[in-house]
Amino acid sequence: MIQIPLRYTPNPVRSAAGGMSRAHVCTDRHLDRDVLVKELQDGVEMRRLSDEIAALASIRSKHVVQLYDVIRDVSGNIVGIVEEYLPGDDLNSIIPLDDLEKFMRIAFAIACGIADIHSAGRIHRDIKPGNMKFDAEGCLKIFDFGLARAASDEAATRGAVGTDGYMAPELCVDDLDEARFTQAIDTYAFAATILKLIRGSLPVSLRRVPPTTDAQADFTLQPLVLPQDVAALFNRCFATYPHQRPAMADVRDLLGAHILRDRHRATMIALGHAYELNASKRGVNITLGQLGTLRLSYDGLHFGIVSASGQVFVNNVQVQVPHRLPGACVITVGGPEYGPKRAHITVDVSHPEVVL
Amino acid sequence: MTMHHAGEVIADRYEVVRFIGQGGMQEVYEAQDNILIRRVALKCPKTISANRRFARSAATAAKINHANVAKTLDYIPDTAHPFLIEEVVDGCDLSEFMKEHVPTLDPYSCAQVIHRLAKGLAASHHAGVVHRDIKPSNIMVVGGAAFTDVKITDFGIAKMAEVELDHAVNGGEEALTQSATALGALPYMAPEMIESFTDAGRAADVWSLGAMAFELLTSKKPFGAGYRAVPLIQAAVMPTLPRDQAPKAQFAALTNQIYDIIRTCLSRDPSVRPTADGLVTQCEALCYSDARRQYGFVDSFNHRDDGFIRTDSGGSVFFHQNSVPYGRVEIGQRVWFSRHHGAPRDRAFPVVRAR
Numbered sequence: 001m002i003q004i005p006l007r008y009t010p011n012p013v014r015s016a017a018g019g020m021s022r023a024h025v026c027t028d029r030h031l032d033r034d035v036l037v038k039e040l041q042d043g044v045e046m047r048r049l050s051d052e053i054a055a056l057a058s059i060r061s062k063h064v065v066q067l068y069d070v071i072r073d074v075s076g077n078i079v080g081i082v083e084e085y086l087p088g089d090d091l092n093s094i095i096p097l098d099d100l101e102k103f104m105r106i107a108f109a110i111a112c113g114i115a116d117i118h119s120a121g122r123i124h125r126d127i128k129p130g131n132m133k134f135d136a137e138g139c140l141k142i143f144d145f146g147l148a149r150a151a152s153d154e155a156a157t158r159g160a161v162g163t164d165g166y167m168a169p170e171l172c173v174d175d176l177d178e179a180r181f182t183q184a185i186d187t188y189a190f191a192a193t194i195l196k197l198i199r200g201s202l203p204v205s206l207r208r209v210p211p212t213t214d215a216q217a218d219f220t221l222q223p224l225v226l227p228q229d230v231a232a233l234f235n236r237c238f239a240t241y242p243h244q245r246p247a248m249a250d251v252r253d254l255l256g257a258h259i260l261r262d263r264h265r266a267t268m269i270a271l272g273h274a275y276e277l278n279a280s281k282r283g284v285n286i287t288l289g290q291l292g293t294l295r296l297s298y299d300g301l302h303f304g305i306v307s308a309s310g311q312v313f314v315n316n317v318q319v320q321v322p323h324r325l326p327g328a329c330v331i332t333v334g335g336p337e338y339g340p341k342r343a344h345i346t347v348d349v350s351h352p353e354v355v356l
Numbered sequence: 357m358t359m360h361h362a363g364e365v366i367a368d369r370y371e372v373v374r375f376i377g378q379g380g381m382q383e384v385y386e387a388q389d390n391i392l393i394r395r396v397a398l399k400c401p402k403t404i405s406a407n408r409r410f411a412r413s414a415a416t417a418a419k420i421n422h423a424n425v426a427k428t429l430d431y432i433p434d435t436a437h438p439f440l441i442e443e444v445v446d447g448c449d450l451s452e453f454m455k456e457h458v459p460t461l462d463p464y465s466c467a468q469v470i471h472r473l474a475k476g477l478a479a480s481h482h483a484g485v486v487h488r489d490i491k492p493s494n495i496m497v498v499g500g501a502a503f504t505d506v507k508i509t510d511f512g513i514a515k516m517a518e519v520e521l522d523h524a525v526n527g528g529e530e531a532l533t534q535s536a537t538a539l540g541a542l543p544y545m546a547p548e549m550i551e552s553f554t555d556a557g558r559a560a561d562v563w564s565l566g567a568m569a570f571e572l573l574t575s576k577k578p579f580g581a582g583y584r585a586v587p588l589i590q591a592a593v594m595p596t597l598p599r600d601q602a603p604k605a606q607f608a609a610l611t612n613q614i615y616d617i618i619r620t621c622l623s624r625d626p627s628v629r630p631t632a633d634g635l636v637t638q639c640e641a642l643c644y645s646d647a648r649r650q651y652g653f654v655d656s657f658n659h660r661d662d663g664f665i666r667t668d669s670g671g672s673v674f675f676h677q678n679s680v681p682y683g684r685v686e687i688g689q690r691v692w693f694s695r696h697h698g699a700p701r702d703r704a705f706p707v708v709r710a711r
Contacts, residue, residue: 030431031418057392062423068430070391084421137422137479265643269605269678315698316674328645328696328705330676346678348606348705350464350643353471 002039002071002079025085028068034087035068039080049078055145056083059120063113065143086141091129091193096200098224104259107194108354109140111252114190117142118183118248125181127189128166129196165202165211166192169240172210184242190251191219191237198224213238227258260351262300266325270294270345277303288343291334296325296347303349311335325349359383359400365390366439367432370398379493379510380537381406381517386444389429396429397442407438413512414440419483424476426496426509445507447500450568451492455711457501458692460575462681462706463603463610464644469506470569470617471639476508477565478632481558488514488556490564491544492571503649514541522553529583543577544568547590548626559626562635566621573614574598578622592624600683607681607706613642647694651710654689665691665704675704685709 004010008026011034024037040049056067071080097103110132117124124131124145131144162171168188173179195217196202203216215221217238219231226234233254239245262279269275270286277284277298283306286294292309303325305312312319313332325331327349334342360383364372370387376397377384387398401410411433417440418428430441448456461469473495480487487494489510498505514521517537524531524538525545532538546563549556570578578595579588597603603611617638623629630638650667654675657663661677673695677684685691690711693704 030414030433031428032415033418053392057394066421066427066429067392135421136482139423263643267606267609272605274605274608315696315703316701317699326697328647328694328703329698330703346606346676346705348645350610350645352640352643353468353646 002073004037004080005071008035008037008082026082028082034085035082036085037071037080037082039071040078046077049081052145053078053081055117055122055124056081059117059122061113061116061120063109063116063140063142065141083143084141086133086135086143088133091132091197095129095197096223097197100224100226103194103197103224104230104255105354106140106197108252108255108259110142110190110193111248111255113140113142114186115248115252118186123181123183124186124189126162126166127186127193128163129193130163132193162189165196165207167211168242169210170242182242183248184245187237187245187248187251188242190248191234194234195219195222198222230254230258256354257301259354260301264298264301264303264349264351266296266298266303267348267350268296268345270343286345288333291338291341291343294331294333294343294345303347305331308333358385359402360385366398367434370396370439370441372398378402379513380520380535380540381513382410387441389441395444395446397426397444399440399442400437404436407435409515409518410438410440413515414438416485416515417442417511420480420485420511421483422476422479424472424505424507425479425511426507442509443507445496445498445509447497447502449493450495450497450506450572453497453500453503454492454571454575457503458708458710460601460681460708461572462708463573463607463614464646464706465503465649466569466572467610467614467639467642467644468646469572470565470614471636471642472506473508473565473568474632474635474639476506477561478636480508480511481561481632485511486556486558487511487561487564488549488553489517489541490561490568491541492568493540495568501651518554525550525553532583532586539582542589543571543579543581543585545589546626547592547624550586550589557626558632559629562621562629562632563626565635566618566629569614569618569621570595573611573618574601578618592622594619594622601681603681604678606678610642610644611681645694647696649692649694651690651692652704654685654687654691656687663687664701665693665707667695671702673702673704674698675707679705680707680709 007029009029011025011027022039026035026037028035066084069082070078073079126144132140132142135141166189168185170181171179171185192202192206205212205214205217219226219234233246233251237245266277275284275286277296283297288294294308295306297304297306305321305323308321310333312321315329325347329347331345331347332342358375360372362372362374369391371390373386373388376386382399382401385398387396389396401407414431426445427443429443432439494510496507496509497503520535521538524535544564544567546556546560549560567578574597579585597615620630652665652667655664655666664672665675666672689709691707692710693707696703696705
C-alpha cells in the first residue's frame with residue numbers, strides 16, 4: 001500500500017475496489033469531505049495512471065468524475081490519484097430496466113457523457129455499467145479512466161485490453177499483434193452497456209472472441225420495445241467495421257429528441273391571432289381570408305404544414321406541401337403577386353429543457 | 357494593489373496567472389494548476405479577521421456537487437494566507453453581463469437561467485447548504501458574452517460577511533450606506549434577512565433568485581436599490597412589469613409564466629414560497645428554445661417593421677420588430693439574437709437589445 005498523505009484520513013466504514021488500481025475512501029481534512037484515493041497496483045504500468053490523469057484533466061463534462069489531486073512517492077513518482085467519491089452502487093445495481101422512459105433518460109445521459117469524452121479528443125476504452133454511477137443529484141458519472149487514451153495518439157496497443165463482452169471486434173487480436181482503434185470502440189461498448197441495462201446480462205455471442213451479434217443482441221428484438229429509429233441506430237453501434245458505427249453525438253441527439261416526444265409546443269401568430277400546437281392539440285386550421293386555409297400539425301417530434309391553398313414559403317423559400325418545419329420560422333402564404341396582401345405566420349417552436 | 361502577483365507559486369502547485377477581481381471579502385485570481393495542468397480560480401480573504409470563517413465557508417461549498425455550482429477543488433489551510441481553489445469559469449459574472457452585454461434577457465434565455473440556477477440551488481439545499489447572498493455578481497456566466505451556461509459561486513461568502521451584513525442592515529441608513537457588501541446584497545435580500553440576517557434559511561435563497569429573475573426580465577431591481585428599498589422589501593408588494601415592457605403576442609405566454617414564478621418566490625411569508633425543488637419542477641414545465649445566441653447591429657429597414665441585422669461574424673440576417681420582445685429597435689442598435697435558416701437570408705428570432 002502506498003503512503004497516503006496525512007491530509008487524507010482513511011475512512012474505515014467505506015471501502016471500494018477499482019478495476020486497475022486499488023481504491024480507498026478517505027476524508028479530505030482540508031475540506032472535510034470524502035474522496036477516493038486510487039493507488040497504482042504492483043506490476044501495473046505507471047503509464048496507466050498518468051493516462052488517467054491526463055484524460056480526467058482534459059475533459060470538462062458533468063458526466064465525468066472530478067479529479068482533485070495526485071499522490072507521489074519519496075522519489076516524486078506519481079503513485080496515486082485523488083478524485084471525487086461517489087457513494088452508492090454502479091449501474092449494474094439497476095438492471096434489468098423495464099421502464100422505457102427511465103431507460104431512455106439513462107441511455108441519453110450515458111451518450112452525453114461519452115460524446116463529451118469524445119469531443120475532448122479522448123477514448124475511454126472501458127465503457128461498461130460497472131464504470132458508471134449516479135451522484136447524489138441523480139447525475140450520471142463515468143469513471144475509471146485507467147485505460148483512457150488520447151484519440152490523436154497512435155491509438156494502438158499490444159494484445160487485447162478492455163472488458164470481455166464490451167470489446168469491439170477490432171480489439172480482439174493475438175497477444176503479440178497490434179490492435180488499432182478509434183473512438184468507435186467506445187460506441188461499441190456503449191451498445192453493449194445499454195444492451196446489458198435492458199437484458200440484465202450480455203448474450204454469449206458478445207463474449208466470443210471476436211464477438212458476433214445474433215438475435216439476442218438485436219435491439220429490435222428485446223423485451224423492452226424501443227422506438228424503431230432508436231433500435232436501428234443502436235444496432236449500428238454494433239457494426240463490425242468501426243467506420244460504420246454512428247458518432248456518439250448523433251446517438252445523443254436522437255435520444256434527446258425522443259425524450260422530448262410529445263413535449264414540444266409551437267405558438268403561431270397569424271393576423272394578430274395566437275394559435276398553439278402541442279400533444280393535446282395536434283392539428284390547427286388557420287383561416288387567412290381570401291388566401292384560403294393553412295393546416296399545421298404536430299407528430300410528437302416535429303411540426304409540419306399539412307395543406308395550404310396556394311403557394312407556401314418558409315423563411316422566404318418556396319416549399320412543397322406537406323413540409324416539415326425547421327423550428328422557429330415564418331410561413332408566408334400567397335405568391336409575390338399578392339404583394340402586401342400575402343399572409344405571414346410566425347411560428348415559434350419551444351420545448352422543456354432536459355437538464356439531467 | 358493586489359496581495360499576489362503573476363508568477364507567484366502557491367503550495368508548490370498553483371501559479372498565479374492574473375488578478376480577476378475582488379468582492380468585499382476576498383480577492384480572486386486565475387492560476388495554473390501545475391500538477392493537473394489546468395486553469396483554476398484561486399480565492400483568498402482580504403483581511404485576517406475573515407480568515408477564521410474562510411475554512412468553514414470552503415468546507416461548506418465543498419459539499420455541493422452540481423454542474424450549475426462552481427466546483428470546490430482544493431483548500432490550502434495556511435493560517436496567515438489560506439487559499440480556496442475553485443473551478444475556473446471562463447467568462448464574467450451576471451452583473452457584468454447585464455452591464456456590458458445584454459441588459460434585458462428575452463423570456464427564453466430568462467427561463468433557461470432561472471431553470472439552471474434553481475437546479476444548482478436545489479443541489480445545495482439538498483446538501484444542507486444555504487447561500488444567503490444570491491445576487492448577479494455571485495453568478496458566473498460561462499463564456500461571458502457568448503453566454504453558454506450559468507454557475508452559482510461564493511457559497512459560504514455570506515458566512516464570512518455575516519457580522520458586517522447584520523450590523524449594516526440593522527444599523528440604519530448610515531451603517532448600511534457605509535458597507536459596500538450590504539449595499540450590493542440588499543436589493544436581493546428577503547424580508548426575513550433584513551429582520552435577522554443570521555436566521556435566514558433556504559426560503560431566503562428562493563426569494564433572492566426571484567428578485568434576480570425580475571431584474572433579468574426587466575433590467576430593474578424589483579424593490580429598487582439603496583436604503584429606500586428596505587421598507588418596500590418588508591412590504592413585499594410584488595412590482596408589476598414596467599408598462600413600456602408589455603410583451604408582444606409571441607412572448608406573452610412565457611413572460612406571464614415567468615412572472616407568476618417570480619411572484620411566488622417574492623411571497624412575504626417564507627413558507628408560502630416554493631422550495632428550490634418546487635422551483636425546478638415549475639421550470640421543467642416551461643417551454644423555451646435553447647438555440648445559441650450571437651451579436652450584431654440593426655443595419656437597415658426593408659419596410660416599416662422588418663429589416664436586416666449585420667452580424668458580428670460578417671453576414672446579414674432578416675428580422676421583424678415582432679421578434680423583439682417589447683418595443684422597437686432602430687438602426688444602429690446593437691442586438692443579441694438566435695439565427696434560423698432562411699433565404700435569401702437567415703432569420704433572427706428572438707432579438708433583444710445589447711450594449
